[in-house]
Amino acid sequence: MKKILTIITTVCVLSFFALSADCRAESAIRYFTQGKDVKGSDTPYGNNISIGKYAQTEDAKIYYEVYGKGTPVFIFHGGGVGTPYEMGKIIDKLRNDYQVTVVSTRGHGRSEIGHNPLTYEQKATDMAAVMGQVTSKPAVIIGFSDGAYAAYKVAAMFPEKVDRIVAIGAGTVEKGFFKGDLLVSELEKIDPAFVAQQRLIMPEPERWQEFCSNYMKFWRSMEVGKNPLSYIKCPVLLIAGDEDDHAPIATILSAHQLIPNSRLCIVPKAWHTAFLDNFDVTWTAINQFLSTKHQDLLPSKKVEYNSRYK
Numbered sequence: 001m002k003k004i005l006t007i008i009t010t011v012c013v014l015s016f017f018a019l020s021a022d023c024r025a026e027s028a029i030r031y032f033t034q035g036k037d038v039k040g041s042d043t044p045y046g047n048n049i050s051i052g053k054y055a056q057t058e059d060a061k062i063y064y065e066v067y068g069k070g071t072p073v074f075i076f077h078g079g080g081v082g083t084p085y086e087m088g089k090i091i092d093k094l095r096n097d098y099q100v101t102v103v104s105t106r107g108h109g110r111s112e113i114g115h116n117p118l119t120y121e122q123k124a125t126d127m128a129a130v131m132g133q134v135t136s137k138p139a140v141i142i143g144f145s146d147g148a149y150a151a152y153k154v155a156a157m158f159p160e161k162v163d164r165i166v167a168i169g170a171g172t173v174e175k176g177f178f179k180g181d182l183l184v185s186e187l188e189k190i191d192p193a194f195v196a197q198q199r200l201i202m203p204e205p206e207r208w209q210e211f212c213s214n215y216m217k218f219w220r221s222m223e224v225g226k227n228p229l230s231y232i233k234c235p236v237l238l239i240a241g242d243e244d245d246h247a248p249i250a251t252i253l254s255a256h257q258l259i260p261n262s263r264l265c266i267v268p269k270a271w272h273t274a275f276l277d278n279f280d281v282t283w284t285a286i287n288q289f290l291s292t293k294h295q296d297l298l299p300s301k302k303v304e305y306n307s308r309y310k
Contacts, residue, residue: 031088032081032194033191043067043091046102047109052065055133072098073094073099073100074131075091076151077108079105082146087142089275094142105126105127106126113211121153121157140165144273149222151165155236164235166236166237167255168282169273171255183209235294236262238252243271244272245272
């Protein structure tokens with residue numbers, strides 16, 4: 001009898017600690033370099049395991065969460081240190097009127113890394129797999145940085161899946177523009193709490209540096225120009241901070257010229273994370289774009305330069 005009680009007690013204790021670990025994993029959420037006095041969303045986007053699901057795409061499982069009802073909207077976060085949670089204020093607003101699917105991209109958060117080479121096509125295939133599992137309708141994609149580039153490729157490869165795109169901080173890219181390495185050890189010096197959180201969340205934390213190295217190798221060779229931008233047929237809203245050094249204004253203007261149906265919003269006094277630096281301007285532009293009927297989303301006139309200054 002004592003032996004049975006001991007076994008039961010041990011199981012209960014282990015279950016308690018396992019549950020506690022899950023609770024810590026779900027509650028400890030922040031975005032990279034989030035300020036001490038900055039409040040994020042009350043919802044742990046990208047780590048809300050009570051509603052999280054997975055989509056299988058070739059060699060990896062991609063994690064996502066769905067909130068709200070209505071027209072389908074997909075959120076593709078930034079890369080490297082990006083997380084869905086950094087876009088929490090946008091998601092909080094959208095979920096009141098839309099069905100919002102929050103995706104953790106390959107190698108980020110609770111999504112697997114896989115073993116296939118990282119390519120532009122792979123990014124789009126991952127996202128398309130999630131989209132196909134959630135809805136059969138053409139959807140809105142709101143992408144930031146790496147997520148916006150993925151949105152471009154999805155629209156070019158799978159045009160039937162995309163109704164419109166909001167692209168934040170994503171212009172044309174020339175090969176070699178992105179340089180350097182992404183070292184987890186350096187990230188830990190900048191924001192140790194974030195790194196500890198990600199290691200707790202990731203399915204393969206021991207491969208994090210491997211992924212970061214491959215990720216930067218991919219970006220050093222990345223090119224975004226006529227292909228895929230000129231093949232995008234859906235309406236696109238380009239948003240960029242006027243102080244963005246990851247996607248400088250000149251590259252945003254180039255993308256605007258190449259995307260057939262596009263319009264611009266330049267956010268004043270804002271860096272790459274325009275939605276964090278000036279949320280009101282960014283949200284106003286997004287809300288207007290999403291609430292406009294598709295047939296009324298006519299492209300801005302493409303004016304290369306004023307003839308007076310030729």
